[in-house]
Amino acid sequence: MTKRALVCGAGGFIGSHLVRRLVADGYWVRGVDIKQPEWSSSHADEFVVADLRNPDSAAAALIGGFDEVYQLAADMGGMGFIHSAETQIMHNSMLVNVNVVEAAAHAGIDRYFLASSVCVYRDMELGEAELTEDDAYPALPDNEYGWEKLYAERAVASYAREGRFQARIARFQNCYGPEGTWTGGREKAPAALCRKVAESTDGTIEVWGDGSAVRSFIYVDDLVEGVRRLVDSEVSEPTNIGTREYVSVQELVELVASSAEKLITPLWVPGPVGVQNRNFSNDRIESLGFDPKFDLVQGLANTYPWIANQVASN
Ligand code: NAD
DSSP states (O other): OOOEEEEETTTSHHHHHHHHHHHHTTOEEEEEESSOOSSSOOOSSEEEEOOTTSHHHHHHHTTTOOSEEEEOOOOOOOHHHHTTOHHHIIIIIHHHHHHHHHHHHTTTOSEEEEEEEGGGSOOOOTTOOOBOGGGGOSOOOSSHHHHHHHHHHHHHHHHHHTTSSEEEEEEEOEEEOTTSOOSSSOOOHHHHHHHHHHHOSSSEEEEESOSOOEEEEEEHHHHHHHHHHHHHSSOOSOEEEOOSOEEEHHHHHHHHHHHHTOOOEEEEEOOOOOOSOOOBOOHHHHTTTOOOOOOHHHHHHHHHHHHHHHHHTO
C-alpha cells in the first residue's frame, strides 16, 4: 500500500527538500528535473533527467502509475531574474505546466499539487489589511512570473473540475534555507544577502532599493510541512503558505549581519525591488494545524553558515 509520488522540479531547492520529506513519510518517489540535484544527491527512489517542456517527456514521467503529482518545476529566480527573463518564464514555465497537467489528467492520479506563488497578488500599501486568497482577483500581478502562475493555477483547477484529479494549489511566500540558489543571478533576497555579507571584506554590501520594502520569508522545512498538510487535506482552493513574521529589507540585512556576527553597512543602490509591501492571510493553511517552527533568527542560523561555507569553498 506504499503511496507513489512524482515530484517535478526534484533537482531544485524546494523540490529536493520535498523529496526527502516524502521518502521519510514512506512514499515511493520518482523525481524529475532537467538537471541533476545541484547540492546533494537525490533521495528519490528513482531520478529521471528530462525536459518537461516536451509533452512526450511529461507523459513518460507519469508512466508506472502515481497517487500524487507535485509540480514544482519552473524557470525560476529572484527579482533580478524575474524582471530580466520575462519571455523565458512565459515560454518555459508555461510549457512545463501545460504538459505536466495534461499528462497527469490522463494518468489516473488522485491528487495534483501545484507550487504557485504570492507573486499572483497585486502590490499593497503599507498598513493595508491582509489579502485573502480570494483577493488575487481582480488580478494585477506585478510581473509576468505572477501571471504565468495564475494561468497554471487556472489550468489545474479546470482539469479538477473535469474530475481528472483533486487539485491542491499552494501560493508560496519567499522561501529560504540551506541548499537554495545562492549565486548566479537567480538567488532570492535572503540568499543574496547571506552571500554578500559572507563576501564582504570592508563591512559594506550593496542592496537593491532603499530598504523599506516589506517581506515575509518562510524556512524550507516549514514550507514543506505546509505542502504535506495541504495535500493531505480536503482543501482544493488556492492556499497561501507563509509566516506572519514581516520585516523590511533593512531589518533583513540586520538579521543576516547578526547571524554572521559582522558589522555591516548597506549601500542602497537602484535595482529591481518588486512590490513595496506584502501582508497575506495564512488563516486557511493555519486551519489545517500549520504552525511554522522557524522564525528568521532560527532559519538564518541554519542558512547563513551553509552559504558562508559555499562562498569559502568557491
Ligand atoms: P528551483 O529553481 O530551485 O527549482 C525549480 C526546478 O525546476 C529546477 O531544479 C529546474 O531545473 C527545474 N526545471 C526548470 N525547467 C524545467 C524543465 N523544462 N523540465 C524539468 N525541470 C525543469 O526553484 P525553487 O525555489 O525550488 O521553486 C520551486 C517551485 O516553487 C517553483 O515552481 C517556484 O516558482 C515556486 N515558488 C518558489 C518560491 C521561493 O521562494 N523559492 C516562492 C514562490 C513559489
